Amino acid sequence: MAALFLGLNANAARMDMVDVSNNNGYMSTAEYVSMRNEFGVKAVTVKISEGGTYKDPDAASNIANVQAAGMYINGYHFARYATKAQAIAEADFAGRTAKTAGLPIGAVLATDVESQEANNQSKATNDRNNAAFMQEIQKFGYRSDIYTSGSWANDKMTIKSKTGWIAAYPYVVSGKNWYSTNHAWQWSSTAKFRISYGGFDVSQLNSNYYTAGQKSTVKPTNKGAVKENNRKANKNIYKPATSAKWIKESKTYTLKTAVKLRNGASTSSNAITILPAGTTVKTDKAIIQGGYRWVRQPRFNGYGYLATGPASNTLEYVKSGATHTYYTVKYGDSWWAIAQRNGLSMTKLASQNGKSIYTTIYPGQRLVVR
Structure with a gap:
């Protein structure tokens, strides 16, 4: 579909870089090789972390498989910080997580600044927080940059010339090179690739910032090495039987x-x-x-x-050994009443049920109280 789309528009922007996260599911080396060989993708930027606790579960496999495909690899952290101290703490968390996941020294580890937390801050505060994050991330040996939307650039935060990765989606991609003075322009969030499912964020690179300072492990012309890496990367991929049933x-x-x-x-x-x-x-x-x-x-x-x-049947996203005591909400109950009855704070009770104390509860709902 992507080949057809590009064929209809000779002036379409280039698919120089793709960014991925666990939302795209497991991505094999074969998929990255297809992106590289068939669509001209040079670099992949992988989600590493978010806020101060979340680690993308597919970061390590994405990093390994991108490198096996002979492509440049970078990372990004989805920022939740609202203060300078929080920015430094998130940078430390992102840097450590990136190291553990195998992001190589010299790669870019960008801060993705588009959250509600940033929206609530002044431009000066966002600039201060972003600068603190980027300065801290360099201590881990990574290069830094800011990702944000075109509507936020130089409004919610300063994005200087020769910096920045900007997202802006025109209705028709023309021959115009948008954000040509910035490192990268993300021009679509729905790009399709031949052997990969779903839509992808794709960007045109306007400098070599996201392909510099590092070396790919496999040359794209080394067909033998690519074939061997594909074999290794795909040998453990689950292939569902046609008879799979609920x-x-x-x-x-x-x-x-x-x-x-x-x-x-x-x-x-x-x-x-x-x-x-x-x-x-x-x-x-x-x-x-x-x-x-x-x-x-x-x-x-x-x-x-x-x-x-x-598909290994492990409950990777589920708390292990979780046995709970439940309470069924009755008419007239409140967060306060249920919490008091079970020796909990309202905040604790709400959070362990994935809610806030402002969430409406209804008779018949079951809440975890132990």
Whole structure:
């Protein structure tokens, strides 16, 4: 589809760089080789972390497989900081996480600044926080940059010439080289690649910043090495049997990380919502397909589907050994009343159920109290 799209527009922007996260699912070396050989992708920027606690579970495999494909690799951290101290703390967390995941020295580790926290700050505060993050991240041996939207650049924060990775999606991609004085211009969030599912963020590089300061492990012309890396990268990929069927499973899980609830058992299905860590999920069926273990959650208006972990059948996204005591909400109950009855604070009670104390509760709901 991407080849057709580009063919219709001779002046289309280049697909120089792709950014990926666990939202794209497991990405094999073969997929990255296809991006490189068929679409001219030079570099991949991988989500590393978010805020002060979240580590992208696919960062390490993405980094390894991009390098095996002979492409340049970079990382990004989704910023939640609102103060200078928080910016430094998040930079330390991102740097340590990147090191553990295998991001090589000399790669870019950009700060992705587009959160509500940043939206609530003044331009001067955002500039101060971004500068603190970037200065701190350099202590880990990484180069720094800022990613933000075109509407925020030089409005919510300063993006100087010869810096910055800017996202702006025109209705028609013309021959105009948008943001030509910045390092990169992200021009689409829905690009398609031949052997990969779903839409991808793609960017045109206007400098060599995201391809400098590092070396690829495999030369694109080394066909033998690419073939061997593909074999190694793909040998453990789950290949679902055509006879895969749903099985009955009446269980309640507590999520240990945020997981997308989708309208189908596939990473290409639309997301209904994002279930935060601590959410309890009651299931009625399970299946292993498409590289993941999926469960079905009955909802008031149908069903939702979420991955509990990879196809190895491990509950990677679920708290292990979680046995809970539940309380069924009755008419007239409140967060305060239930919390007092069970020796908890309202905040603790709400958070362990993936809610806030301002969330409305209804008779018949089950809440984790132990």
